[in-house]
Amino acid sequence: MNYSTLKKALAFSLVAVLGLVEVSNAQNATSSSAKVFGGRGQYRTWSLGVNAGILAPGVLIGGTNDFNKPNLNLGYGLSLRKQLDHTFGLELGLVSGKVSGENDPSKSYVAPGSFSSFETDLGYTATLSGVVNVGSIDFLQRENAVNFIVKAGWGLAAYAPRVPFDWKGKAGDNRDNKYVKEVVVPVGAGVKFKVSERVNFDLGYTMNFLDNDNFDGVYAKPTSKDKWSYTSAGLEFSLGSTSKPNLDWVNPVAMMYDELKDPTLRNEVEALKGRVNTLEAADLLKDSDGDGVADKLDKCPNTEAGIKVDGSGCPLDVDADGVPDSKDACPTVKGTAALNGCPEFAAGPSLPIQFEFNSSVLRTSSYSILDGVASNLKANSNAVVQLDGHASAEGTEEYNMTLSRDRANSVKTYLVNAGVAANRVSITAYGESRPVASNATEAGRSQNRRVEIKQQ
Template sequence: MKQQLFKCLPVALAALFIGGAAQAQAPVTPPASTSFSTWSIGVNAGVLSPISPLGGKNDFSNWKSGLGYGIYVKKQLTPYFSLRLDGIRGKLKGDNSEPFESGSTVAGGAGAFETDLSYAGSLNAQVNLFNISMFRKQDNVQLYASAGAGLAGYKPKVGSTDANLANYTADDKTISELIIPVGLGAKFKISDKVNFDLGWSIYFVDGDNLDGTYRNNNSDKFNYAHAGLEFALGKGKQLAFHNPVAATYDEALQAKQLASSLKSDLDAQKAENAKLRTEMSDLLKDTDGDGVADKLDKCPGTPSGVVVDGAGCPLKVPAPVVNEKVIITESDRRIVADAIKNLEFDLGKSTIRPKSFPTLDRVANLLVTKNFSLKLAGHTDNTGSADLNMRLSKDRAESIKTYLVDKGVNASRVEATGYGKNQPIATNKTAAGRQKNRRVEFTLY
């Protein structure tokens, strides 16, 4: 039996660690904003009995209950799986005060024993059962099963009665044997850091000398029923009581609510865009086609082809014909560059912000004093539809022209054109690139 257990123990330990590694590599990942407590320690006390209800014959007819106590350290790898290092101590007792069912007696005349269990240390895999509830992210009651392997050290004493017990070994040496514990338990959460633990484990011993007596050619067993407290270490809630199924359900509800909110925002933005298009159409409407918007035109209905001033009224004196060669200096270019640099519009509109007026005034003065002509080219990024971008780029160029004409610039010398998103100067994949593409170019000639 001992040789068979030696052969099976490496396999059991390997399965234990491989199972733990597999669970650790593929855990149910909690939300990034949530931290969990995964380490805990526990203390317990209970009853030790030299008997097992899972089969096998006892070496003594009457088993007695003795005090046992223990401590453990646990690492929770997932909400369902943990590794636990257990240690227990206590005493095991029994005698032959009751007859065996078969009527047989104990070989060697021993009628009683008492074993001092110096230690029983084991590494156990614990699996939480029934930890799934669709609507509760934290359970308060938990069932579990465990199994593992370890080593026990004990000193039996035997005698004809309880009163004349003697050491089983001549030198009172501690006997060490391999043990295989299996168990069940229930855990009740008292608070975020404290649990009440009820458990029952059966320890299979690789030897028949736990009670100092050989009988039935059968390995000994004992069981430990206990109650105790478990204390979670670290910050956060206990991972063992976390329910990832319910947490995932909550995340799905939040995603649905977010989608509904985004749809409402999109509908509101569409309504705002429609309103802007209506306002822009009214602002830039030029019924008589003289280049001056109706809202600024003081002489509506001007015949086609008539040269008008900035107010939309026909010029009384024909504009002088300039025959001299146009010379554009670096100073002139700086004035235009400053105007481009400081040009700002309201978001999604063609309304010029007051910040841009001083530099546009200098451009207007330059056009009036030097009789230059100016081409305005409006451009946008690729956000929105092509039609909307084309209208917005045209409207912004026209808005600048209207401002310059209102400052006395000859409307015939200012050309306003919109190109929409068709002539980007940078990539539209980044915010910086899109910012560069939203522009109005000034060209003196």
């Protein structure tokens, strides 16, 4: 086949297709109802292609070859592609033809005794490749008309060298197979031109790398691996419903713009505004006391400003004693309204205040109880309290007596700071002499580290 004639034919085909693309874009641009996040189901994703081109025993990236002059031979193939999204797809390819080459002494050194030529029947290469669309987003045009792709994969090559040795029908361990079969790795690139909504014109170049050195029938250079290329042109047909666009040519930038400018969406927004205005006009959102609960749902419509409310609009009352938290002197302890939400306590041992080991420092958990005692005393001007300090049995009796007195004084100091007159609070220290639980266990000793509050 004349190499010059092939170049002219390919150049003419490219010019013709570019013209068809421009006409198609000018006259047959179609709009799509597909949405950016609508999924693959809204597109055509299957394509079937036919192609033909040139098979040559070499690749563009170079490398060693057993024959220094490639011949150009006709190859032909089929492809079936599943587009998974606008940038990536999987393609099943099938190529067949003939590959041949020669040793030309005028081009480079040829070792004495080398074979002058080879010819191999390529029964088929069946490959599965990942195809990446590297030009899927066009910021200058609303619709893509040209896509650039790269691909790589894995497959099986079935071939039979014919010259210088004829292996057809003599391959395999028993020398009875028609073809030698080897793993092949295809790596390629190409460009796709949109002819119409259904048809693409494709140009491609694929390098095929074989994991062996017997593709040309000789082992002239044992360390080399045979390889060949396939330069092709073809047509690809989109399969599926005519009501769906082809996922090959999706431009997400244009689709997002279309969704933002979609008059249907604008109408929905305007309708929503109208419904809100209607609600406001009907005073359904009116909140007279400003507590965040609409009057229509507010069970306590006249809540004072600044008071926290629950979902029904009523003041919060954490301890459920009927006194709102905002007015409750003891908000976490159930009390009475007469004592501003603090509890009453009866005569005799009650309200034990617990302490840590070897400590007279009040726990923060005691504050709410002591606040209630203070409120009770201030509400009952004649009441007085007795504070009895106690300790567990660790340490000496003398030390524990001092520790129990310090604990009672800590409680008294808190009550005095809360507004209770000092002369209404008396203290007694008992040390370790009056345990309420066994000092043999830590649980019992913990109960003994206490101050008991008694009303008198």
